[in-house]
Amino acid sequence: MSQISYVSKKVDGLKPSGIRRFFDLAAQMEDVISLGVGEPDFVTPWNFIEQSFHALEHGYTSYTENAGMIELRKEISTYLSKNYRLRYDPYDQVIVSVGASQAIDLALRAVIDPGDEVIVVEPSFVAYVPTVKLAGGTPVTIQTEAEDEFKLKPEQIEAAITPNTKAIMLCNPNNPTGTFLSKEELEQLAEMIEKHDLLVLSDEIYAELTYDEDYTSFPSITGMKERTILISGFSKAFAMTGWRLGYAAGPAQLIAAMVKIHQYTMMCAPTMAQHAALEALKNGRQSVNDMVESYKQRRNFIVSSLNEIRLKCPNPGGAFYAFPSVEATGLTSSEFAEQLLQEEHVAVVPGNVFGANGEGYIRCSYATSIKQLDEAMKRMKRFVEKRI
Amino acid sequence: MKEFEVELLKLIENNANLELDKIAKLMGKRIDEIQELIDKLEKKKVILGYSTLIDWAKVLDEEEVTAMVDVKVTPARGFGFDKVAERIYRFPEVKAVYLMSGAYDLSVSVKGKTMMEIGHFISEKLSTLDSVLSTTTHFVLKKYKHDGIILEDADEDDKRIVVSP
Numbered sequence A: 001m002s003q004i005s006y007v008s009k010k011v012d013g014l015k016p017s018g019i020r021r022f023f024d025l026a027a028q029m030e031d032v033i034s035l036g037v038g039e040p041d042f043v044t045p046w047n048f049i050e051q052s053f054h055a056l057e058h059g060y061t062s063y064t065e066n067a068g069m070i071e072l073r074k075e076i077s078t079y080l081s082k083n084y085r086l087r088y089d090p091y092d093q094v095i096v097s098v099g100a101s102q103a104i105d106l107a108l109r110a111v112i113d114p115g116d117e118v119i120v121v122e123p124s125f126v127a128y129v130p131t132v133k134l135a136g137g138t139p140v141t142i143q144t145e146a147e148d149e150f151k152l153k154p155e156q157i158e159a160a161i162t163p164n165t166k167a168i169m170l171c172n173p174n175n176p177t178g179t180f181l182s183k184e185e186l187e188q189l190a191e192m193i194e195k196h197d198l199l200v201l202s203d204e205i206y207a208e209l210t211y212d213e214d215y216t217s218f219p220s221i222t223g224m225k226e227r228t229i230l231i232s233g234f235s236k237a238f239a240m241t242g243w244r245l246g247y248a249a250g251p252a253q254l255i256a257a258m259v260k261i262h263q264y265t266m267m268c269a270p271t272m273a274q275h276a277a278l279e280a281l282k283n284g285r286q287s288v289n290d291m292v293e294s295y296k297q298r299r300n301f302i303v304s305s306l307n308e309i310r311l312k313c314p315n316p317g318g319a320f321y322a323f324p325s326v327e328a329t330g331l332t333s334s335e336f337a338e339q340l341l342q343e344e345h346v347a348v349v350p351g352n353v354f355g356a357n358g359e360g361y362i363r364c365s366y367a368t369s370i371k372q373l374d375e376a377m378k379r380m381k382r383f384v385e386k387r388i
Numbered sequence B: 001m002k003e004f005e006v007e008l009l010k011l012i013e014n015n016a017n018l019e020l021d022k023i024a025k026l027m028g029k030r031i032d033e034i035q036e037l038i039d040k041l042e043k044k045k046v047i048l049g050y051s052t053l054i055d056w057a058k059v060l061d062e063e064e065v066t067a068m069v070d071v072k073v074t075p076a077r078g079f080g081f082d083k084v085a086e087r088i089y090r091f092p093e094v095k096a097v098y099l100m101s102g103a104y105d106l107s108v109s110v111k112g113k114t115m116m117e118i119g120h121f122i123s124e125k126l127s128t129l130d131s132v133l134s135t136t137t138h139f140v141l142k143k144y145k146h147d148g149i150i151l152e153d154a155d156e157d158d159k160r161i162v163v164s165p
Ligand SMILES: Cc1ncc(COP(=O)(O)O)c(C=O)c1O
Pocket: A038, A098, A099, A100, A101, A102, A125, A171, A174, A175, A203, A205, A232, A233, A234, A235, A241, A244, A245, A246, B165
């Protein structure tokens, strides 16, 4: 029988994730210390879990409204207003999604027509380019530069604009670089965005995890709210990755379009997770603050340790990733990551999987206990010393 | 109290064994700054001591019994409860003493090698104090959590997949 492939050209053409390959390597090995994990090491705070039990015990096991429970949308709206001085109407400007991942997918599918170009700033989260393609759009990547601390510059947007450009994906603070953009830097980008009439998908899932300066949410910049879909979720700051809960807020017309897709393809986000998220927003502040304090300490620790062992690393302003250069070792990102895994059983992610300019860098997640981080740094020191 | 002092205290409250250089790195300060700060906090008796939490139940031949004793007392004139409390907390067998609201006055935690030993201490030393009116003794059968730490937590290994986006 001939081997017909029934897989669509669109899917067939997607590159397999570089992360996946690395996962397969690391998963076979014992006593690996992993700095390769893009999620918190903290277990979800107990009161969120307990609230979810409570909801289940009381029979909340059915669908919710398509856009999410109105109580939760109201809490999200209050949260955004308290923390970022943003006003979104919970009835028609907020949607609860299955992780920020689904919110990204919904937003892209809601706005893209065939031929539309979406600017993706790299190195960045591995899902952006494939999601744009799956939505039928054409991703146009911009590579930020190490010497700019991987900060996007307005000229770079300008250079990427064509008559087909429709939207730009921004992520602040950024995965994998930890790069944090200040209010002034965002304002400069906003000017360019306004000039070219772009829609912005602003992925702010790491907004709570910033350590040195106050955070500015992109839609809070003058003139940007009308052209921005704000995307966030509970995975990172609330340590709820497995619950699969995120949200988007934006202009009513765009949110309505997203709800339309959502109602046909997903119905609603998991009900028990929505109850946990409600508790997270109502009574989770202390837990979040404690985790942020801990991440900040680990950031300080890993950045000074990496610099000591000559893996040059600027101080990342947010998220939980350090993105040091491996140039001193003479190895490529992949060589470094593979050899480090084989020899010292420490997993990091090669920077090139996040975009071309990630070559020469590795992503080290510091969402790991101090004890583990300390041991990982000792092993990496030994590894690097052999090569310098 | 300054923010970084609180940060330091929280770090060593969680782990009194944390080395100075690590504390310095975590807080983004120099080692000598941390040393100086610790000296100051010790001098001010903010830091009162460094102890290790040990699960003695795991140590062979080293049985230990804890009792929580509810004590009703007549407060001493001019000193309130403080004088009576002091008479009690001076005994080395006594690990904790709290003044309580409610049905009794002092909550006293007593440790000993056997129930007999504790019984002896209570009947001979504690209940015979002039100001003690009555005692009710509750023996601890099992410890689940102590000072914020869950004992026998078999469930704390990392459940995350090793590499993720
Ligand atoms: C930048 C960024 N956006 C979105 C996500 C997806 O998060 P969620 O778990 O909410 O789908 C991640 C997860 O790694 C991320 O790093």
